[in-house]
Amino acid sequence: MVHLTHLECPRCGEKLDPTELQNLCPCGAPLLVRYDMEAMKKDVTRADLETGRTDMWRYQKMLPVPTEDIICLGEGMTPVIEAPVLGKDLGVGQFLIKDEGTNPTGTFKARGASAGVSMAKHLGADSVAMPTAGNAGGAWAAYAARAGMDCFIAMPEDAPELTMKECDLFGAKTYLVRGLISDAGAIIKRAVERYGWFDVSTLKEPYRIEGKKTMGLELIGQTGWEMPDAILYPAGGGVGLIGIWKAFEELEALGFIGSERPKMIAVQAEGCAPLVRAFEAGERDSEFWQGAETMAAGIRVPKALGDFLVMDAIYESGGRAVAVSDAEIMEELYKTARMEGMFICPEGAATVAALRKLVADGYLGADDRVMTINTGSGLKYSYVVDIDLPVLDIDDDIEL
Ligand SMILES: *Cc1c(COP(=O)(O)O)cnc(C)c1O
Numbered sequence: 054m055v056h057l058t059h060l061e062c063p064r065c066g067e068k069l070d071p072t073e074l075q076n077l078c079p080c081g082a083p084l085l086v087r088y089d090m091e092a093m094k095k096d097v098t099r100a101d102l103e104t105g106r107t108d109m110w111r112y113q114k115m116l117p118v119p120t121e122d123i124i125c126l127g128e129g130m131t132p133v134i135e136a137p138v139l140g141k142d143l144g145v146g147q148f149l150i151k152d153e154g155t156n157p158t159g160t161f162k163a164r165g166a167s168a169g170v171s172m173a174k175h176l177g178a179d180s181v182a183m184p185t186a187g188n189a190g191g192a193w194a195a196y197a198a199r200a201g202m203d204c205f206i207a208m209p210e211d212a213p214e215l216t217m218k219e220c221d222l223f224g225a226k227t228y229l230v231r232g233l234i235s236d237a238g239a240i241i242k243r244a245v246e247r248y249g250w251f252d253v254s255t256l257k258e259p260y261r262i263e264g265k266k267t268m269g270l271e272l273i274g275q276t277g278w279e280m281p282d283a284i285l286y287p288a289g290g291g292v293g294l295i296g297i298w299k300a301f302e303e304l305e306a307l308g309f310i311g312s313e314r315p316k317m318i319a320v321q322a323e324g325c326a327p328l329v330r331a332f333e334a335g336e337r338d339s340e341f342w343q344g345a346e347t348m349a350a351g352i353r354v355p356k357a358l359g360d361f362l363v364m365d366a367i368y369e370s371g372g373r374a375v376a377v378s379d380a381e382i383m384e385e386l387y388k389t390a391r392m393e394g395m396f397i398c399p400e401g402a403a404t405v406a407a408l409r410k411l412v413a414d415g416y417l418g419a420d421d422r423v424m425t426i427n428t429g430s431g432l433k434y435s436y437v438v439d440i441d442l443p444v445l446d447i448d449d450d451i452e453l
């Protein structure tokens with residue numbers, strides 16, 4: 054049973070018809086999916102949230118897609134792994150890593166793509182088009198292939214090569230752009246006007262947030278229905294953070310949690326930190342970041358359409374926005390691997406670096422139960438690890 058009622062603009066309040074393909078609100082803001090919460094409350098039981106499917110579609114009653122239209126590759130239901138050694142090294146009471154690297158295509162982008170492609174197909178689209186920093190392209194290309202839809206992708210020519218290969222492998226028509234994701238976005242915008250493709254750029258379609266919302270629905274069940282004190286999230290467009298926040302709002306409306314919230318912390322790279330700049334200025338909207346640069350490709354987003362939604366969650370939860378350097382990112386990527394046996398992605402490592410700063414500031418510490426979202430597998434970024442290994446012939450002995 055689907056409880057979807059309408060699409061709503063969080064900026065001007067405009068309501069739009071969810072039975073048609075929609076992009077932005079006429080005012081230019083992204084749209085949020087709204088449900089009949091009373092009907093949902095009667096329909097959703099605790100057992101629905103704790104048992105059933107072992108992918109994100111366990112939460113289907115809180116999602117907009119009818120069963121027969123679900124395009125699924127086994128996304129979601131990722132583990133929450135305690136990292137006790139790293140947690141102690143960081144100086145927090147408990148450190149939990151929600152490891153999104155186990156998703157299809159190796160990142161949490163699979164959640165958004167599954168929901169977004171399912172709805173696009175449900176509403177009759179036969180093609181999707183998007184700019185990407187890399188991982189979203191890989192994910193949407195995979196789900197489009199499974200749905201039998203055409204997919205058009207533009208990505209910076211310095212995006213991770215593996216993600217280019219994914220897009221091509223899954224049959225998406227893939228273009229490399231001399232420029233940033235924002236330049237790729239401008240090219241896609243012209244092309245969708247010309248060819249009538251459905252534009253699924255970050256937050257230009259409303260359903261990707263719903264897919265990412267399932268992270269919030271999951272993590273609360275996985276922590277015994279007790280909110281962590283803080284959640285760190287590596288923010289590019291900020292969709293995951295917006296989604297997790299929306300999950301909490303809806304769980305509260307259904308009576309499963311109270312009004313308590315974790316501190317929501319958006320983490321960015323020093324070379325591209327528009328949300329951090331907005332936070333430091335106490336603003337709700339961010340400014341375009343000139344000359345964006347960081348090895349953490351997923352968070353190299355100079356201006357996010359949903360910035361004001363990210364900032365709202367940060368301010369309302371008493372959270373923060375924090376920037377870290379690429380050197381700090383690499384240091385924590387290694388530490389996490391050596392201390393916990395986890396190859397996290399650079400974006401995930403950025404959140405560990407941010408946590409170290411927040412403990413040094415006294416903002417978080419030994420009393421806090423902290424969760425971070427490792428948004429992808431380090432295996433997609435093997436090029437960040439430099440090796441210089443000894444080579445042996447058969448007769449050589451190992452000398453320590
Ligand atoms: C896309 C991406 C992010 C940022 O996600 P947003 O929803 O754009 O904030 C973080 N990490 C990885 C690995 C990504 O692919």
Ligand SMILES: [Zn+2]
Nearest residue numbers: 062065078080
């Ligand atoms: Zn509007």
